[in-house]
Amino acid sequence: MSNVDIAELAVLAVFVLVLSGVPISFSLIVTSFVGMFLITDKIDVAFNLLNAVAYSGIRDYVFAVIPLFILMGAFMTNSRAAESLFTAVHYLLKKVRAGLAIATVGANAIFAAVTGVSIASAAVFSNVAFPQMQRYGYSKRMSLGVVAGSSILGMLIPPSLLMILYGILTQVSIGKMFIAGLVPGIVLALMFSTYLFISSLFRPDKYGIESPKPNRFVLKAQKKTAARKLKHPDQNDPDEFSDQNERPSKLSLPGMMTQTIAIQTVEMSFGRAMLGAVPIVALVALVIGGIWGGLFSPTEASAVGAVGAMIIAPLMGMDWKKFMKSFQQTAISVGGILLLLIAASFFSRMLAASGFINQVSSFIQGLDFGPIALVIIFILILIVMGTILDSSSILLLAIPLMFPSVLALGIDPVWFGIVFIIAVEVGLLTPPFGMVPFAMNATLGKRASVEDIFAGSFPFVLIMLAFIVLLLLFPGLATWLPELLR
Amino acid sequence: MLARIDRLVSIVSVVFASLGAALIGLLALTVVADVVGRQIGVPVTGIVEMAAQTVVISAFLTIPYVMRRGGHIRATVLVSRTPPVVRKTLEALAYIIGAIIFALLAYAAWEAFTEDFVKASYEGEGALRIPTWPTRLTIFLASILMIIESLLAATKTFFEVKK
Numbered sequence: 001m002s003n004v005d006i007a008e009l010a011v012l013a014v015f016v017l018v019l020s021g022v023p024i025s026f027s028l029i030v031t032s033f034v035g036m037f038l039i040t041d042k043i044d045v046a047f048n049l050l051n052a053v054a055y056s057g058i059r060d061y062v063f064a065v066i067p068l069f070i071l072m073g074a075f076m077t078n079s080r081a082a083e084s085l086f087t088a089v090h091y092l093l094k095k096v097r098a099g100l101a102i103a104t105v106g107a108n109a110i111f112a113a114v115t116g117v118s119i120a121s122a123a124v125f126s127n128v129a130f131p132q133m134q135r136y137g138y139s140k141r142m143s144l145g146v147v148a149g150s151s152i153l154g155m156l157i158p159p160s161l162l163m164i165l166y167g168i169l170t171q172v173s174i175g176k177m178f179i180a181g182l183v184p185g186i187v188l189a190l191m192f193s194t195y196l197f198i199s200s201l202f203r204p205d206k207y208g209i210e211s212p213k214p215n216r217f218v219l220k221a222q223k224k225t226a227a228r229k230l231k232h233p234d235q236n237d238p239d240e241f242s243d244q245n246e247r248p249s250k251l252s253l254p255g256m257m258t259q260t261i262a263i264q265t266v267e268m269s270f271g272r273a274m275l276g277a278v279p280i281v282a283l284v285a286l287v288i289g290g291i292w293g294g295l296f297s298p299t300e301a302s303a304v305g306a307v308g309a310m311i312i313a314p315l316m317g318m319d320w321k322k323f324m325k326s327f328q329q330t331a332i333s334v335g336g337i338l339l340l341l342i343a344a345s346f347f348s349r350m351l352a353a354s355g356f357i358n359q360v361s362s363f364i365q366g367l368d369f370g371p372i373a374l375v376i377i378f379i380l381i382l383i384v385m386g387t388i389l390d391s392s393s394i395l396l397l398a399i400p401l402m403f404p405s406v407l408a409l410g411i412d413p414v415w416f417g418i419v420f421i422i423a424v425e426v427g428l429l430t431p432p433f434g435m436v437p438f439a440m441n442a443t444l445g446k447r448a449s450v451e452d453i454f455a456g457s458f459p460f461v462l463i464m465l466a467f468i469v470l471l472l473l474f475p476g477l478a479t480w481l482p483e484l485l486r
Numbered sequence: 487m488l489a490r491i492d493r494l495v496s497i498v499s500v501v502f503a504s505l506g507a508a509l510i511g512l513l514a515l516t517v518v519a520d521v522v523g524r525q526i527g528v529p530v531t532g533i534v535e536m537a538a539q540t541v542v543i544s545a546f547l548t549i550p551y552v553m554r555r556g557g558h559i560r561a562t563v564l565v566s567r568t569p570p571v572v573r574k575t576l577e578a579l580a581y582i583i584g585a586i587i588f589a590l591l592a593y594a595a596w597e598a599f600t601e602d603f604v605k606a607s608y609e610g611e612g613a614l615r616i617p618t619w620p621t622r623l624t625i626f627l628a629s630i631l632m633i634i635e636s637l638l639a640a641t642k643t644f645f646e647v648k649k
């Protein structure tokens with residue numbers, strides 16, 4: 001059996017193990033160890049490499065960016081950041097058609113700048129925006145689709161965990177990836193908003209426009225608030241922010257917030273509506289602006305962001321319990337992601353040692369596709385992978401195999417990174433197994449079926465695919481800003 | 487008996503993870519201190535090397551707790567559609583694989599630890615030299631804890647299947 005045969009079997013073994021529900025990091029480590037032993041025929045080599053990846057695989061200053069941005073994200077997701085942003089954007093858009101839906105997209109775009117994980121955004125906005133849209137008579141599927149679709153901005157607008165991992169794996173500067181994501185993120189958010197606006201002209205009933213009569217949600221909510229105000233005249237709806245529907249679930253990833261909220265946005269004064277959003281926007285400006293302005297390295301920016309979030313969240317009313325919960329969630333995500341990173345680097349070193357990576361890239365280049373055709377094939381593979389795996393695992397598995405060919409064909413690595421991320425995110429919204437709808441279902445429980453969420457996100461999937469086509473036609477969307485700031 | 491061991495192991499894992507999380511918080515503060523220090527002309531030495539070691543240490547400290555909380559990323563899409571017996575058997579298999587790989591790592595890390603400890607190896611240069619053995623030791627201890635957590639989880643799954 002040749003070394004390449006061994007590597008092929010190892011790749012197959014990983015797929016079998018992963019689909020059997022073995023944690024992805026475990027699957028990668030066990031196959032890499034066995035593979036390395038079979039390739040070299042020396043057990044010592046396998047032990048040495050395992051030890052080396054465990055110790056030095058993540059032992060670098062650059063890697064500090066991962067736990068620190070996760071810490072910042074955990075504090076922001078557990079705070080009232082998403083709710084404050086949503087209130088502020090909704091206030092600004094209250095006279096606009098489909099304003100509530102567009103506010104969800106806008107708030108998600110800003111929230112994306114304090115968190116790096118789509119699934120966390122989806123869970124938070126399921127609690128913040130979905131009940132509000134229901135209350136205002138928006139159709140259920142539409143409301144769910146907006147939340148699911150706009151949550152993918154979390155991975156596109158910096159800081160983004162996927163961009164960090166991509167940068168680490170490919171040696172592309174993380175700061176450059178962060179800059180490159182901005183224009184695509186904003187354009188995609190605008191495309192989502194335009195779609196919502198136009199669609200509300202054709203189907204106003206879906207956007208609660210032709211129902212001036214308050215529906216039962218409104219009546220119920222008003223009755224509840226009135227009753228409470230009678231009981232506690234000077235208190236500000238304390239129950240509304242309690243964990244009413246927290247339920248444990250396999251999919252409850254770190255960073256999920258379980259709050260039900262009733263914001264009486266429309267009656268608020270301008271100042272009060274904006275007040276909550278100010279510290280968050282300031283933090284975003286400091287962290288992202290600091291990277292773009294060359295003031296901070298990504299690692300430094302992540303530390304500034306984490307410390308800033310730890311200060312802002314308690315000021316916005318985070319209690320001790322939530323404070324500790326943020327640390328707990330950080331511990332869970334950090335351990336999971338970093339072990340995955342160690343495992344992936346073990347796996348890719350084993351594949352490299354076997355000669356498999358060279359074989360794959362010479363095979364791909366031997367097919368003699370043009371760069372565009374190749375990227376399209378990669379996109380299709382990524383979308384399929386996105387329906388089974390989570391986005392970080394896909395990136396860690398696919399990049400070592402795809403990236404050499406990307407470089408060999410002279411494709412811009414920054415541009416490819418952005419296309420890669422959007423393609424993976426399309427997969428996360430695609431039936432039957434895309435992860436975002438499942439995460440939302442885990443948060444919303446019986447209020448929303450997975451099928452409804454998939455159906456609602458379908459228009460957004462189409463918009464994202466259209467956006468990928470735009471990126472293929474106009475690569476400048478992703479490359480213009482990083483080149484300008486170089 | 488099993489419940490007792492489980493509670494004890496759980497405490498150890500929580501202590502490890504708390505240390506890990508605290509280190510991450512501390513890392514954030516140190517890096518910010520470094521940024522501020524440089525602005526006012528008082529740079530903190532050795533931050534880069536210390537941050538690098540902290541990433542490894544905090545990762546391994548949290549890994550056993552992640553295991554306990556079922557947080558290691560896995561694809562459950564197919565498995566969740568199989569009958570409970572199949573699902574539980576596969577789950578037990580996953581835990582046994584976990585125990586095996588961390589036994590391998592514990593073995594490798596112990597050798598590296600004793601070697602680094604005897605030779606007093608360090609990373610970094612100049613004013614701040616950081617010994618490498620604490621990181622090696624953390625990897626070893628966390629691996630041992632992972633073996634115990636994995637075997638415990640496998641045992642618990644086994645009893646669930648029997649029921």
